[in-house]
Amino acid sequence: MNELKLLREWDADAPPLTDAARARARFRLHQAMREPAAPTTIGRRPLLRVAVAAVAAATVTATVVVAQNAGSSPRTQPVSAATVLRGAAAEERRLEKPIAPRDDQFIYTKEIIKETPVGGGPTKTYVDESWNSVDGSKKSYVSELGYTQWVPVFQPGQTTVPPSKWSELKQLPTDPAKLPIALRDLFGRADYDRPMKADDWPMVQSHLSGLLRKAVLPKGLRSAAYEALATVPGIKLLPGRTDADGRPGLGIQYVGPPGTPWADGGAVLVFDAKTYQYLGMRDQRRAGGTTYEQWSTLAANAVVDRVMQRP
Template sequence: MNEIELLREWDADAPPLSDAARARARFRLHQAMQAPTAPVAVPGVGRRPLLRIAVAGVAAAAVTATVVVAQNTGEQAPRTQTVSATTVLRGAAAEALRTEKPVAPRDDQFIYTKEVIERRPVSGGPVKKWVDESWSSVDGSKKGYVSELGYKQWVPAFKPGQGTWPPTKWSELKELPTDPGKLTATLRDMGGKPDYGRPTRADEWPMVEIFLSGLLRHSVLPKGLRSAAFEALAAAPGVKVLPGRTEFNGHTALGVQYVIGPPGTSWKDGGRTLLFDAETYQYLGLRERATGKNTVYDQSQYVVASGVVDRVFQRP
């Protein structure tokens, strides 16, 4: 009996997998496919039993998105390989599906976001920190209230025909596809009828990546959309994991940098970087360079609370 037959027969009467479980299983299967095919010497265990255990684990999806890739170097502790940007972003997609809480806000409600922004001068000096709270109208028909770097202001309601891209109105966010390829095409074509059959050109990807990261700035999104944005970024050319790990908001983090600007270039020396937990690949926030009052800063920002509320100044 081969492994495919085992997979077909394994717990055939079990209920279907949830979307999150299926995403984690697909992610683990992708990892297994990328692993070296040569057998790994493990005392007392043959290669086929190990493979059968891995197949059953994929079918059951009874594991988290955490993956540690180890090499048998003969040392007591395994040496971990550097993961790819695709691995991190697909892991983040699976983790987003696993942890998201489906919401259905009414048009007359508000999306609440509490975000922390920290700035550290590149040349050295004290860190400045802001805790910003914002309330955005779900359908854009009501005045919102926004704080950024401590500067607070009322935001007028949209006039008829007004909007933003990527959209901020919940009704328009719900219309965005959760298929990663279709999402890329929809954002690329900026509200027009998407041409799903046309490949995205190299000169279009930087703007698409800006739109995708713009979606990720939303603290609350329709079901499956955040995961789709991570999957779409995983397919973008030039996306890479920065060497080394860093500490971010109490987590050991991996940084992923993506193409932005002219084709074939990326932000370097402190450019915009998406940060993910090094074990779960949960999205943590971003870092980038910022300039203010003739000073260059390393700026970090991350969301600490979010939800749906009935009025401005109300908190979930």
């Protein structure tokens, strides 16, 4: 495939990348330069707010206040980031409703994003609705911070990182021990006998995060991603966080090694402090010299038959 032709065809009207997105792109380019050429090419589909989920250099334990029963005094108990993520996996398995979309259908999502300037100012709320083709054979219609665009169909040999085609997602293992290796070896045969190395983890955690940002996944894959994320070297727990609606929660953040885009910490995944159910994400965005505190949550998702159809 002619990469220069693809570059010329890129949508010039698309909004500029954030600083974090540029850093991630540079890091991916650096990593790609270190690897042998792969037979599969990456598609030029837009990466809309790819989550940089969360975790750091050693499992951190924090003391969290937990209420016992009504009228009783609160008690404290040690809770680790791994405990929260494994609890989120258990909650996902309890609530999961497996689906099997057809290749000709679309995944509908409705996401609420709230942004407030860090230095003070009014909060702006965006309602982003998107329709993503299940197998990439049809044009998708996506929205990010109110900016909407049509996404072209996949060309032969194109894919995304992490995978977005349902057929590719179904090929990923639901064994939490195997999933990181499969994501590490996305463009070849997964070598489950080759152990993970320290420099494998930054991008693997990013791929796991990308999976968790997807509204719909094959049965067992989301819970496996939570449990796999719990094994990433270095998990940072942030007590006392809130979601977009002010509900109390626990944050999980990845702080990567020096020299990576996550050295100063990535986005924060927020989980319910009692049930460990995922509530949403907190992040920062820079635009026009202004830094915004950003909260996002998934309000609805469904499988539909056509673009603009709502459940």
